[in-house]
Amino acid sequence: MTYTADSIWNEERVGTARVHASDMPMLCCARAMLSLEIGIPTLPLERILGKPADRLSSEGAGLLKTWIRRSVPRLLARFGGGLIRPWPENGTLVRQPLWQRESGKHLDIDFDQDAWNILRWLAHLEPVIEKEVVTIAPVPPSWAGKTGQAFFMWRLVDTLGRHGACGAARDAALEAWAGHHLPLWLGHPLVPTREGSKPWSGWLQGGWLTQLEGCQSWLCHRWEDEIGDMVTVRRNSDAWLCRLEKICERGRAWLKWSSSAEGRWDLAGPLYRALCPGTLNGLLETMDRLKPEMFSAGLSQGQVLANRLGVLASLFEEMVLHHQQARSRLYFDEDHAAAQALLHQVSHLPGTEDFENWAGHVMERVRAAQIP
């Protein structure tokens, strides 16, 4: 039996292709993972049709290749690569989107057997739900060894839903991969990093850098989501402070990485954008609302809790230092262009043109919240 699948489901239609029934689960997974929607989980595992085969038919493989060829550049453009902003290139600052680079080979992302294994794992996933506990098969290897594999890892985590069987699969994948996948590590600050993680230097070249630069908007949205969650979801002060500590710790690690990452200061831009007044004011108001609860058991116990707010002030102190270090890069320094790219982003933050003034305001709010 054969099925028909749309060759392109969004703006363009180039006809249909006949594929085998056993291709459908794999193609459904790929279609969801290559969707252009930002942050909206679109993959209901329960509705994947049929039993997946171990390999696609030639028609199914051809269709998948077409989808990848057309969707990957669009995804990278949508999630950050399409922004017309200053990019450091060969020591100068050039205002262009990501794909208008000197050499097209830098955009190469190879989809090989390792990438295929990610898709295959997802299509073969049969979650077992017993007593509301979901168990799934072990995730594929936790090293992002190839660019295509890393790309699918990123899309899989972003596409799966947060609850039920999807949520269990997503959480397991994140826990296994975040320590080896820089965008996932930066974009999910609450996921702990395992010991023995690979160094991030490999992400500063070729297809790896393309992916990193192409998800800059996505990173900003992820952090906005995490901070929004701190505002909208009611938690007691201890649980709220635990989340704040983890988020700030990851932010500091991000700054430390960007200042040592071959001078790519601009790659910390999403962090600055996510912590602008528009996003952070809600969190500061929540902090003020939690203050009476923190001090409800007395000043001494309240002070122990309130002192933990210092992590937010520490993060902004480091951002100020990071910003000043970027400003100190001279025109003959190799990383001058990247530093200028960051400064351009920071000088155009929504809600403030003076980042250091805004940082001072945040630190003052934290200090005020620490006084009973």
Next chain:
Amino acid sequence: MSYAYRIEVKESRLVEVTGKDSFTTRVEVVDVLPAPEMVAILERRLTEAGYQRDGENLIHRDGALEICVNPSTREVVVSTTRHGTRQVDVKLNRSLEAHTPSEITGATKRRDEIRKDLEVEAKDRLDQQAKVAGNLMEQQLRENATRSLKEALPSIRAELSKIGHATQAEALEIKARQMGRVERVEHDVQNQSMTIVVKLN
């Protein structure tokens, strides 16, 4: 002939409870001179403000309020304690009836046994009630302590800020004299600022 006995046991205890609260802050001073000199200046300023030496700390007491400053670390612990006592009473009684000669004969022994049981039960109840009363009282005393500490904190902060600024001012003057000839010193006590004009050597 019948006899009726009434056995009564009373236990009482005086529960003493302390409720306390504290807050930690610092005297904010910038080191413009070597640490030992800064410590000496701060100690002198605290002593002038009425603080008294207690080991490595300088302490000021005002009723139940205590301000303890460590000049070396500049850490300040402000604490207040409230004491309270409450009498907790437990009274238990039981009746014993003896109708027959044998019951009357054994009544004394029975009475003693019952009394012993009641004493044990009364002690247990007293322990429980004393614990509950103590916890409630401690919470109330602690809340009182917290309230009084919150009320006192603004004035304490202001006083510590004044001492900190005085220390800083004295240290800056000494430093200025080391750098050259001091031509003019102006203090703005209200705004806690100062201007020093130095002719460098």
